[in-house]
Amino acid sequence: MVAESARENKRVLEVKNLKLHYLTSQGAVKAVDDISFCLNRGETLGIVGESGCGKTTTAVALMMMPSPPGKIVGGQILIEGKDIVPMTETQIRKQIRWEKISMVFQGAMNCLTPVYTIGKQMMETLREHREMAKEEAIARIEKYLAYVGLSRDVLKRYPHELSGGMKQRIVIAMALFLEPKIILCDEPTTALDVVVQAQIINLLKDLKQQLDLSFIFITHDLATEAEVSDRLMVMYGGKIAEIGTNEQIYGKQGPMHPYTQRLLKATPLLHEKVEELAFIPGRPPDLLNPPKGCKFHDRCNVVMDRCKEEEPDLREVEPDHFVSCWRCRES
């Protein structure tokens, strides 16, 4: 417990028993169901999983903007020790969203309005949040453009005149210029070409160092996470399957949860010739009527009787390594 309290000081974000359900006419779709994790200062936490596993929904919950019929039905989100879930929308907008925590959306390049210049869009966003003289605002915008490696010339341009990589850099600059310390990135590189993708990843690493930021990096690609995340959280069916450090997941020992293991095997390696790629038969669970027991049991190759009856909780099996699997607890 001593180590526990020392760790707490470093925490910039803590999520406790968070539940976000979509309340449809057919019942509640438990998109995020009772998950707890934390984000330490200066680290990147990766969230991976298949589509529909709840990774984007988690990010949306952290931004406190679930779209109806989605609703946060329980749990706490602590930013600097303060729970933001009970706050009103006005409070969130004034104190939290974009101020303390910001987000780079999936396909962010399409977030820019085609009819305004980049300069106008950035200015409008900045002055909406801060009362600033024009000159001061321009100075701040230019400062952040420099951080993301763009010159001030882009301010006069329209989005269609810029490449995908440049637009992504602008959206990152906009996520940064109110000086939040936590940045959520939802598939920020998926729509980009590999070379540009590598450049954006380099940029994010660089910014993390320079500006003392903490990142949550969401993607479905385990290969990208290996190069970005200090710790990795694997989600399956709205739950956390495994959390481990980069070394624990990608190192010699490898991941412990059967789902992570097989997901990693399904990720092709460029420099290794394989005759047959592994895959996971079946499909993700229906979250409206989730199966009894462990949500992965019908696709698992090491399933036991207990897995079909009882759902395992997330347990620490070695320092910093959490797994929710009955099989792992046995050995």
Added chain:
Amino acid sequence: MSENIFEAKNLQKWFPVRRSITDLLKRRQSYVKAVDGVTFSIRRGEIFGLVGESGCGKTTTGKMLMKLLEPTGGQMLLDGQDVTHITAERLKTYRREVQMVFQDPYASMNPRFRIRDVLEEPLLIHKVGEDHQERLKMVARALTEVRLQPPEEYMERFPHMLSGGQRQRAATARSLILNPKFIVADEPVSMIDLSTRAEILHMMKQVQRELQLTYLYITHDLSTARYFTDTIAVMYLGRIVEMGDPDDVIDHPRHPYTMALIAAVCEPVSGKVNRIKDVPIKGEVPSAQNIPRGCRFHPRCLYAKEECWTQIEPELEIVEGRHWVACRRYKEI
């Protein structure tokens, strides 16, 4: 029968750009040179991979092969027969021989059709099968080939009732139903979840072996291309810069562009966090409307010397065996 099922010789597709008033007055017409002289041949029964970044012309090439776009220049041969420009009548038989699997299985099927109707439609168009019963049998066989079993169950479903992977299987079944020789697959797995991606590729490879099909596999993903293909061709700005066996091209790349692409790929191994990755390339892809003189890669190349921009563009030449590269200085770098 020739060894090559398909040959492209100096194939070009230029899209004219709408002219401004000054252009009109000066009688000037500029083009986006999406595909600017590609030459390759696809052997019977192989999987030929066309790899490159967005805008490199790989999809345009695929569309020309499908006869969805008319080439601006060059020649295309299917089974030794010239098919560069063909009549509407020939086109109908061509479409039976060459089929396509599209990227987005959510958009490539009519949502109001049951899977049975989706698969029966090509049979009706091409007047294949005596009656409805016989056609249904063919549909069932195609579904069995792509492992959608039992076929009777899937035939009655609507596309929205299938998962992404199952839809892509159904789309593959649709492309198989006319017994084509050659299938163009444009990013068939890029919209499918990682856990099932390998399953689809595996199925496509099995079907290819069983039915002795030839594929053109278009992708931006080098890792799956290595696993899936027998030949890889790397495209840059409308041209093939390197081509050969996947092992040679990926383990011993000779073109500086291929080297940069490979360096940029992320791999799921430990010890890479917090390290800034070195990708040996400069700047961004220029517009296909203003292709650089000389070697079109020279403005981004770290090894470019004067000869690269003063002399004419390098053609593909043999490095060794079945490995080609279009670079003047490949021996030195």
